[in-house]
Every structure is written in structure tokens, then in C-alpha cells.
Amino acid sequence: MISQTEQFYFGSFIDGKEVKSEDRVLEVLNPYNNQLVGRISCATKENAEQAITAAHRVFHESMKRMAAHRRSDILRRTADLLEKRNEEFANLLVQETGKPIREARVEVDRSIQILRFASEGAKQIHGEEIQLDSAHGGENHIAITRRYPIGVVVAITPFNLPLSLVLHKLAPAIAAGNTIVLKPAEKTPLCSVLLYKLFEEAGLPKGALNIVMGPGQDLVEPLIKDSRIKRVTFTGSGPVGWKLKELAGRKNVTLELGSNAPNIVFNDADLDTAAASLVQGGVVTSGQACISVQRIYVQKHVYPALLEKLVQGVKELRVGNPMDEATDVGPMITEAAAVRAEEWINEAVQNGAMIVAGGQRHGNLLEPTVLTNVTREMKVVCKEIFAPVFSVIPFDTEEEVIKQANDSDLGIHAGIFTKDINRAFRVAEALEMGGVWINEASIRRYDHIPYGGVKQSGIGKEGVSYAIEEMTETKFIGVKLL
Numbered sequence: 014m015i016s017q018t019e020q021f022y023f024g025s026f027i028d029g030k031e032v033k034s035e036d037r038v039l040e041v042l043n044p045y046n047n048q049l050v051g052r053i054s055c056a057t058k059e060n061a062e063q064a065i066t067a068a069h070r071v072f073h074e075s076m077k078r079m080a081a082h083r084r085s086d087i088l089r090r091t092a093d094l095l096e097k098r099n100e101e102f103a104n105l106l107v108q109e110t111g112k113p114i115r116e117a118r119v120e121v122d123r124s125i126q127i128l129r130f131a132s133e134g135a136k137q138i139h140g141e142e143i144q145l146d147s148a149h150g151g152e153n154h155i156a157i158t159r160r161y162p163i164g165v166v167v168a169i170t171p172f173n174l175p176l177s178l179v180l181h182k183l184a185p186a187i188a189a190g191n192t193i194v195l196k197p198a199e200k201t202p203l204c205s206v207l208l209y210k211l212f213e214e215a216g217l218p219k220g221a222l223n224i225v226m227g228p229g230q231d232l233v234e235p236l237i238k239d240s241r242i243k244r245v246t247f248t249g250s251g252p253v254g255w256k257l258k259e260l261a262g263r264k265n266v267t268l269e270l271g272s273n274a275p276n277i278v279f280n281d282a283d284l285d286t287a288a289a290s291l292v293q294g295g296v297v298t299s300g301q302a303c304i305s306v307q308r309i310y311v312q313k314h315v316y317p318a319l320l321e322k323l324v325q326g327v328k329e330l331r332v333g334n335p336m337d338e339a340t341d342v343g344p345m346i347t348e349a350a351a352v353r354a355e356e357w358i359n360e361a362v363q364n365g366a367m368i369v370a371g372g373q374r375h376g377n378l379l380e381p382t383v384l385t386n387v388t389r390e391m392k393v394v395c396k397e398i399f400a401p402v403f404s405v406i407p408f409d410t411e412e413e414v415i416k417q418a419n420d421s422d423l424g425i426h427a428g429i430f431t432k433d434i435n436r437a438f439r440v441a442e443a444l445e446m447g448g449v450w451i452n453e454a455s456i457r458r459y460d461h462i463p464y465g466g467v468k469q470s471g472i473g474k475e476g477v478s479y480a481i482e483e484m485t486e487t488k489f490i491g492v493k494l495l
């Protein structure tokens with residue numbers, strides 16, 4: 014049990030050994046009070062290459078032949094260990110990210126579920142029988158497909174959910190029988206190390222999981238270009254993700270990027286349900302989630318009533334110390350991130366937007382903010398704000414709101430609030446999104462659903478079984494009966 018935050022000083026983990034040097038050490042600060050949570054020693058390019066070498070060797074020596082029941086056991090044991098130490102992980106999540114403790118517990122619980130889904134998934138990797146006599150001349154042949162692990166997976170992850178989003182990559186990779194080099198976010202890298210230790214205790218072979226620490230830009234060349242890497246799976250911002258895809262050449266790439274989620278409230282919606290769901294959906298992780306509620310389109314008849322409920326809901330939120338059980342909204346990750354969001358709000362106001370709730374910043378803490386009178390060109394609408402900021406926009410018709418919601422080059426999740434199931438399905442089909450919720454806000458995600466963006470928001474799907482599929486490859490095996 015780790016109780017003293019000062020003892021967190023971690024290096025990289027390569028081939029089962031911790032590698033540290035004093036050449037470049039970064040501090041991990043608590044975003045709420047700027048206190049030191051821990052330090053990391055940054056990996057060199059050579060370390061990254063060593064990590065790939067280890068992952069490549071261990072894949073060929075053991076992982077690719079490890080039986081499904083063993084991979085499944087390792088994942089289940091890791092889930093059990095995490096469950097036993099859930100509060101310790103939740104506390105560290107609060108310290109690294111600034112998210113409220115209740116939210117941190119949810120992230121730990123989701124992480125346990127991800128491991129359990131992967132443990133089950135490891136036993137469900139299968140191909141199919143192909144009916145060869147569907148083709149002329151295929152009589153007297155039998156064919157099957159089988160799925161095989163791909164090899165070394167490089168995973169690069171963001172700061173906002175440093176446990177569950179890391180596990181969305183590690184757990185499916187291990188379930189499939191692959192080996193991994195993980196580069197966690199340098200602002201929130203500590204949970205990854207505690208997790209590494211759980212995998213080790215659960216029996217994962219040394220070198221099957223390697224961690225390289227430090228800013229991604231310093232390690233990008235060895236982590237992306239090496240021909241031994243079979244998939245790069247990245248979660249983070251759009252510009253970085255698309256640049257990595259260019260560098261990755263012919264390698265398979267999964268990109269889970271950002272968005273500016275639209276949520277649509279029709280006249281017949283249950284307004285209390287909608288308002289509660291939207292408020293919560295815009296402030297989780299201080300709005301620093303890729304599917305945070307950002308654009309709220311409200312049909313004109315209910316616009317005043319819904320706006321009032323939103324403002325009321327936002328004003329009731331408790332903003333402050335994330336370790337306080339009553340806190341709903343903690344700080345943003347850095348003061349610079351909060352200042353950037355504040356600048357976007359100010360720019361919108363200068364161009365005619367109105368602040369109807371919040372709007373003030375206190376260091377890293379940005380009050381949840383509701384804006385009206387916004388236009389489509391304002392950054393708060395057309396770009397990913399990644400902060401607890403809502404833009405509320407009136408609309409007349411279904412046709413008009415579909416156009417407005419699709420007027421973006423981003424699209425992961427959307428929410429629709431209506432009691433008319435026919436309309437709900439019509440709109441869900443018309444929205445250019447990776448996923449659509451009906452009577453839930455865009456923020457909702459369960460960890461086994463197919464999850465990923467369209468347009469500039471990404472490529473590929475996560476959600477445990479979908480990620481397992483992307484981390485295996487199909488081989489055809491045919492037989493001519495003699």
C-alpha cells in the first residue's frame with residue numbers, strides 16, 4: 014500500500030527492469046494545489062528502441078503461443094488485484110488529474126470491468142467456417158479462418174483518464190496475445206506504473222508490457238517508425254494523432270481523437286432528464302473528455318425552460334477540492350489549459366455571445382459556463398473546447414438541427430432527447446457520428462460498446478472486443494479433400 018506521495022519516482026519499464034537516469038526528470042503536479050505528486054525520469058530514444066526489442070522478443074518467445082486460458086487468467090487476476098486496491102488507485106487518480114474522488118472511483122470501477130471484459134474476450138477469439146462450394150469449383154473443399162495476435166503494439170495515451178484509457182489498449186492487446194510498448198501521458202503517468210505492477214503480480218511475462226516515460230514528441234521516431242511495430246494505437250488530440258498516422262506509413266493505426274459533441278433537445282423531451290444528463294455530461298473531468306456535452310441544440314418552444322434548468326443545474330454544482338466527497342467539478346489539468354478555454358469564452362463574448370452562468374476562472378479552476386447567442390464560427394462551437402463550457406443554440410426544425418449538428422469535421426458521440434422513437438431513429442441515422450444516444454447525453458460510454466470517431470475524430474474502434482479484433486489478424490486455411 015503506497016501512502017507517501019513523495020515515494021513516487023518512476024523510470025521506464027523495459028524488459029522487466031526499471032530504467033532511470035537523472036538526465037531529464039519531469040514533475041507530476043496535483044492540478045488542484047500544485048503540490049508534487051511524483052516524478053518521472055524520461056526515456057531516451059535508445060530506451061524506446063530497447064522497449065520495442067524486448068516486446069518483439071517476448072512476443073515470439075512466449076506471448077504468441079500463450080494459451081487463451083492463461084491470458085484470460087492474467088487479466089482476471091489483474092482485475093481482482095485492482096479491485097482490492099481500488100481506493101489507492103482512486104486517490105492517485107485524484108492527485109494526478111484533479112478529477113473529483115467520486116469520479117475517480119468510477120474510473121477505477123470501469124477499469125476493473127475493462128479487465129474482466131478482456132479476460133472473457135481472450136477466450137472468445139475465433140474465426141469462421143467458409144462455405145467454399147458457394148464458388149464454382151469449390152466443391153470438395155473445406156475452409157476456415159483463424160485469428161492470430163499481430164505482435165508488438167505501441168500505445169500512446171492522453172492525460173484525462175490515465176487508467177481506463179490505458180487499459181482500453183493494454184487489456185485487449187494482452188487478451189489477443191500481443192506485447193506492448195506504452196507511452197503514457199507525461200502529465201499523468203503514475204497510475205500506469207501501479208498498473209504495471211499489478212500485471213506483473215498477476216503473472217504477465219516480463220517484457221510483455223513495457224512503459225517508456227516522457228513527452229511523446231521526444232520519442233515519436235522510434236515509437237512509430239520501427240518496422241517491428243504492428244499497430245500504433247493512439248488516444249489524444251487530433252493534430253498529434255493525424256501526424257502520427259503520416260509517420261506510421263503502412264502500419265495499422267487506431268486514432269481516438271477529439272470532438273465537440275452535439276446534443277439535441279426536441280420540444281417533446283423530458284426536460285428534467287435532459288437538463289440533468291446534459292449538465293453532468295459537460296462537467297465530467299472538468300469537461301476534459303472527448304465526448305463532453307459541448308453544443309446543445311434546443312427546439313424553440315422549450316428553449317427558455319431548458320436553458321433555465323441548465324443554468325440552475327450548473328449553479329448547483331460544487332466546484333473545488335477534488336478530494337472532497339461533495340465536489341462535482343475539480344480543476345483543469347493545468348492553468349494554461351484553463352486560460353486557453355477562458356480566452357475562447359472571452360473571444361465569443363467579444364463577438365456577441367452571452368455568459369448566463371459561470372465564466373470565471375480561479376487558477377486552474379474554470380467555473381462551468383453556459384453561453385448563449387453563439388454562432389457557428391466561434392471557437393466555442395466549431396472547435397473542441399475540452400473544458401466545462403456549454404453553448405446553447407435554439408433551432409426550429411428537425412432538418413435544420415441535423416444540418417447544424419453535422420456542421421463540424423468532428424464526430425464521436427451525439428445525444429438526442431425526444432419521446433418520439435421514430436424521430437429519434439431518423440435523426441440518429443442522419444447524424445455523422447461514431448455513436449448516438451437517445452435520451453442520454455453524448456458523454457455516456459460503456460466499455461464494451463464499439464467506440465470511435467468518424468471524420469477528423471479518428472479511425473478504428475475501441476471497446477474491448479472491437480479492439481481485440483483490431484489487434485488480431487485473420488488467416489485463411491483451406492483443405493482439398495482427397
Ligand SMILES: NC(=O)c1ccc[n+]([C@@H]2O[C@H](COP(=O)([O-])OP(=O)(O)OC[C@H]3O[C@@H](n4cnc5c(N)ncnc54)[C@H](O)[C@@H]3O)[C@@H](O)[C@H]2O)c1
Nearest residue numbers: 170171172197198228229230233249250253269270271303
Ligand atoms: N476519442 C477518445 O477516446 C479520446 C479520449 C481521451 C482524450 N481524447 C482527446 O485527447 C486530447 C486531450 O489529451 P492530451 O492533451 O493528453 O492529448 P495530446 O495529443 O497532447 O497527448 C496525447 C499523448 O500523445 C503524446 N504526444 C503529444 N505530442 C506528441 C507528438 N508530437 N508526437 C508523439 N506523441 C505526442 C503525449 O505525450 C500523450 O501521451 C483531446 O483532444 C481529447 O478529445 C480522445
Ligand SMILES: O=C[C@H](O)CS(=O)(=O)O
Nearest residue numbers: 173174301302303304458
Ligand atoms: O475523453 C474521452 C473518453 O473516451 C471518454 S470515456 O471516459 O472513455 O467515456
